[in-house]
Amino acid sequence: MKIANRSLDLPLIQGGMGIGVSLGRLAGTVASYGAMGTISAVGIGYAEEDFGKNNVHANVRALTKEIQKAKELSGGKGLIAVNIMHAITQYEEMVKAAVKAGVDILVVGAGLPLDLPKLAEGWDGILAPIVSSKRALELLYRSWKKRFSRIFDMVILEGAEAGGHLGIPSKDMEGFDLLSVTNETKSYLQEVEAAEGRKIPLFVAGNVFDEKNMASLLKAGADGFQMGTPFIATEECDVHDGFKQVILEAREEAVKLIHSPVGMPARAINTPFVQALTGEKLTIKNCMNCLKTCTPASTEFCISQALIQAAKGNREEGLFFAGAGVGKINTLRTVKEVLDEACLFIRRAGGSVRCHGEGSL
Numbered sequence: 001m002k003i004a005n006r007s008l009d010l011p012l013i014q015g016g017m018g019i020g021v022s023l024g025r026l027a028g029t030v031a032s033y034g035a036m037g038t039i040s041a042v043g044i045g046y047a048e049e050d051f052g053k054n055n056v057h058a059n060v061r062a063l064t065k066e067i068q069k070a071k072e073l074s075g076g077k078g079l080i081a082v083n084i085m086h087a088i089t090q091y092e093e094m095v096k097a098a099v100k101a102g103v104d105i106l107v108v109g110a111g112l113p114l115d116l117p118k119l120a121e122g123w124d125g126i127l128a129p130i131v132s133s134k135r136a137l138e139l140l141y142r143s144w145k146k147r148f149s150r151i152f153d154m155v156i157l158e159g160a161e162a163g164g165h166l167g168i169p170s171k172d173m174e175g176f177d178l179l180s181v182t183n184e185t186k187s188y189l190q191e192v193e194a195a196e197g198r199k200i201p202l203f204v205a206g207n208v209f210d211e212k213n214m215a216s217l218l219k220a221g222a223d224g225f226q227m228g229t230p231f232i233a234t235e236e237c238d239v240h241d242g243f244k245q246v247i248l249e250a251r252e253e254a255v256k257l258i259h260s261p262v263g264m265p266a267r268a269i270n271t272p273f274v275q276a277l278t279g280e281k282l283t284i285k286n287c288m289n290c291l292k293t294c295t296p297a298s299t300e301f302c303i304s305q306a307l308i309q310a311a312k313g314n315r316e317e318g319l320f321f322a323g324a325g326v327g328k329i330n331t332l333r334t335v336k337e338v339l340d341e342a343c344l345f346i347r348r349a350g351g352s353v354r355c356h357g358e359g360s361l
């Protein structure tokens with residue numbers, strides 16, 4: 001598949017997962033099999049010694065290191081992306097650091113990145129917004145075109161069953177139909193493609209990882225898929241084994257929607273931390289001002305601290321993000337096994353992919 005000036009053998013993306021879940025090892029391994037691996041930039045420097053004192057430096061240094069690691073591991077295959085949440089205060093610094101370190105793709109979600117082309121000016125890489133509606137995409141297209149004469153190179157459409165933060169208001173969550181949103185987003189993209197004279201692939205995410213879902217989404221217009229939760233339960237995932245274990249043990253009914261200090265709903269496993277959320281303010285210690293949207297004086301909890309505890313495998317104090325399909329994941333696999341399975345599902349649904357074992361990719 002062509003994406004702007006790059007090519008991707010497998011139309012599969014390992015989604016960015018912060019904090020500390022998708023780093024260089026996971027992203028680089030995914031890329032080494034011809035797919036797209038994504039490093040999440042959020043709180044990436046949490047294990048650096050100076051994280052508490054010099055947060056920006058720690059994050060920029062760690063991001064640069066993880067991109068280098070991913071590129072080495074990829075062996076020049078696949079593509080390496082960095083996912084940067086628009087809601088983080090260090091959004092600009094992270095975009096600049098990722099571009100400088102030679103990443104292929106900038107993926108931005110958790111808010112509309114109206115300013116992204118300006119920050120990435122002069123860079124020849126791929127710009128990929130994450131949206132949850134056709135409307136958001138229309139807005140972005142009009143704004144980028146008018147202000148920067150630039151358009152997005154690919155699109156990630158994330159549905160209501162994804163893990164982590166969701167761009168769908170809580171009130172619209174129940175009626176959200178990923179198939180019809182995929183359909184209307186694809187129709188809109190086809191209009192944009194006709195106007196621009198180039199292809200803009202559509203990747204769909206959010207509990208897409210079984211044969212039935214993939215087959216129906218391909219029919220509805222998906223060109224490929226992004227998956228998150230299945231990659232947590234892999235040998236190569238960067239996160240602590242305790243996090244992987246929480247994913248392996250969780251049943252479907254163990255997933256819950258919470259209200260995140262990011263200002264969006266988020267899907268997580270119903271661990272003791274989630275059960276203890278009462279809506280009342282907790283004491284925030286050592287606030288690092290990581291989010292544009294959080295007010296430490298009135299927020300219920302510090303999301304960075306809770307995600308860092310999860311990254312360390314702390315079952316009591318950690319916040320473990322996971323998608324609604326977590327119950328389908330029962331064994332620790334390799335990245336290759338996850339990719340091979342997804343490739344086979346696409347193949348059986350009539351998608352034109354060449355999977356491993358069918359000649360070199």
Ligand SMILES: Cc1cc2nc3c(=O)[nH]c(=O)nc-3n(C[C@H](O)[C@H](O)[C@H](O)COP(=O)(O)O)c2cc1C
Pocket residue numbers: 014015016017018019021040042083085108109110130158161162163164165205206207208209226227228229230320321322323324325
């Ligand atoms: C643990 C975890 C952390 C995540 N962190 C981020 C993130 O930092 N930025 C982002 O845009 N999406 C994030 N996501 C969403 C994933 O990139 C992906 O789109 C989503 O997990 C897809 O749904 P699935 O888990 O059902 O496959 C996260 C998801 C999980 C499970």
